[in-house]
Amino acid sequence: xxxxxxxxxxxxxxxxxxxxxxxxxxxxxxxxxxxxxxxxxxxxxxxxxxxxxxxxxxxxxxxxxxxxxxxxxxxxxxxxxxxxxxxxxxxxxxxxxxxxxxxxxxxxxxxxxxxxxxxxxxxxxxxxxxxxxxxxxxxxxxxxxxxxxxxxxxxxxxxxxxxxxxxxxxxxxxxxxxxxxxxxxxxxxxxxxxxxxxxxxxxxxxxxxxxxxxxxxxxxxxxxxxxxxxxxxxxxxxxxxxxxxxxxxxxxxxxxxxxxxxxxxxxxxxxxxxxxxxxxx
Numbered sequence: 019x020x021x022x023x024x025x026x027x028x029x030x031x032x033x034x035x036x037x038x039x040x041x042x043x044x045x046x047x048x049x050x051x052x053x054x055x056x057x058x059x060x061x062x063x064x065x066x067x068x069x070x071x072x073x074x075x076x077x078x079x080x081x082x083x084x085x086x087x088x089x090x091x092x093x094x095x096x097x098x099x100x101x102x103x104x105x106x107x108x109x110x111x112x113x114x115x116x117x118x119x120x121x122x123x124x125x126x127x128x129x130x131x132x133x134x135x136x137x138x139x140x141x142x143x144x145x146x147x148x149x150x151x152x153x154x155x156x157x158x159x160x161x162x163x164x165x166x167x168x169x170x171x172x173x174x175x176x177x178x179x180x181x182x183x184x185x186x187x188x189x190x191x192x193x194x195x196x197x198x199x200x201x202x203x204x205x206x207x208x209x210x211x212x213x214x215x216x217x218x219x220x221x222x223x224x225x226x227x228x229x230x231x232x233x234x235x236x237x238x239x240x241x242x243x244x245x246x247x248x249x250x251x252x253x254x255x256x257x258x259x260x261x262x263x264x265x266x267x268x269x270x271x272x273x274x275x276x277x278x279x280x281x282x283x284x285x286x287x288x289x290x291x292x293x294x295x296x297x298x299x
Contacts, residue, residue, distance in 0.1 A: 021251050023258030025293060026238060032262050032281065032288040036072045039064070042282035043230070044085040044096070044129070046299055047272025055270075055282050056082045058098065066280075066287060068273070076112070080104075081146060084129030084180075084230075084268070086299045089136050096127035098146025103127050103138065103162065116140070116168045119160065122153040129180050129230065129268075132299070133187060137209055138162040139171075141178035141192065159192055161209055171211045172203070180231040180241065180268065184252070185297060191217060191239060193228035200228055200241060200250070218254045230268025230282075234294045240279060242266040247281060262288055271296020 040059040047053050052067040058081050065075035080100030088094050093106040094115070101124050104112040115138065117124060126146025131139050143157045156173040159181070163169065172178075176196025183190055183205075190211060193200045198221035203211035218241075220228050226244020233239055237252035247260040247269060264283035272278050276295035281288045 021236070021238065021257065023249060026234075026249055026257065027260060027290065027292050030290060032260070032290050034263070034286055034288055035280075036066060036287040037285055039072075039285045039287070041267070041284060042287055043083050043267050045268055045270035045272075045280045045282050045287075046085045046087060046093075047270055047276070047280070048087070049091075049298075051274075053270065053272055053280050053287075054085055054093070055268075055280075055287065056085060056095075058083060063093075063095070072287070076110075080112075083127070083146075084140070086130050086132055088132050088138070089134070094130055094132065094138060096130050096140055098126040098128075101126055101147065103130060103140050115166070116160070116162050119154060119158075119168050119170055125152055125154060125157060128178070131181055131183060131190075133183065133209070136164060139181060139190065141175075141181055143175075143177040143179060143195070145177070159211070163209075172214070174214075179229055182231050182233045182239065183297075184233060185235055185237050191231060191233070193220075193231060193241060195227045195229060197221075198227050200231070200239070218248075218250055218256065220248065224259070226265075229266070232269050232271055232279075232296055234271065234292070234296045236294050238294065240269050240296075242268060242281070247279070260290055264288075271298075 045055040063076040081098040082095040084096040103116040125144040159172040202217040204213040224245040229242040231241040239250040266283040
């Protein structure tokens with residue numbers, strides 16, 4: 019059966035799980051059965067347990083944004099005011115993993131994914147700093163290797179933001195909020211990026227600017243924009259848009275079967291049910 023919107027997302031109204039937050043971002047599902055997400059202005063990482071309420075998981079978060087887990091189950095965070103990628107240690111402290119590139123301080127790391135071999139990929143736009151604080155001079159995409167070295171993979175972005183791997187990790191998708199598109203790169207044997215191309219152009223009034231994204235096990239992308247969450251097939255076709263009462267910023271698959279799509283949208287946290295499970299972080 020050809021993939022279409024109804025195959026992927028049953029018709030439904032999004033369920034509001036929590037409200038009265040400030041600016042929610044960076045959701046990630048923990049296999050123990052709860053969701054972590056950032057509330058950037060409140061300087062907290064929040065925890066939502068289905069059937070329960072939202073509580074503070076970690077504070078201060080140094081205004082964390084994107085969150086994920088590494089292959090050992092440790093929380094990895096992009097910090098705006100910390101201007102670093104950090105990782106949680108055994109005692110619960112968030113310790114620096116990457117703070118500089120080429121001797122210069124990072125801008126304000128935004129979103130992050132971890133490859134199955136443990137390498138960390140992240141975006142570094144300047145949203146968390148003032149223009150005069152920028153040291154690097156561009157807004158890049160980076161890789162952190164096991165030895166802690168930081169490699170710049172791509173610097174030709176306006177505002178690199180959300181990123182995600184295809185199911186087989188052969189493609190890295192990165193959206194550019196400023197240029198309103200999602201780009202795709204082939205991931206080489208040495209974990210370099212090549213064959214840069216525009217995967218989908220979202221420069222339309224109904225799409226707005228792309229922000230966070232995730233990929234399901236069939237390779238479909240779920241990308242947040244002004245119109246809601248865009249659902250995009252592996253060949254770059256816009257299948258449809260999931261509308262929300264507030265402007266979505268980021269998404270994460272979770273639940274027992276990873277068929278719940280959690281959506282951080284400004285002051286609220288929402289969910290919708292999907293038919294195809296997402297890729298586990």
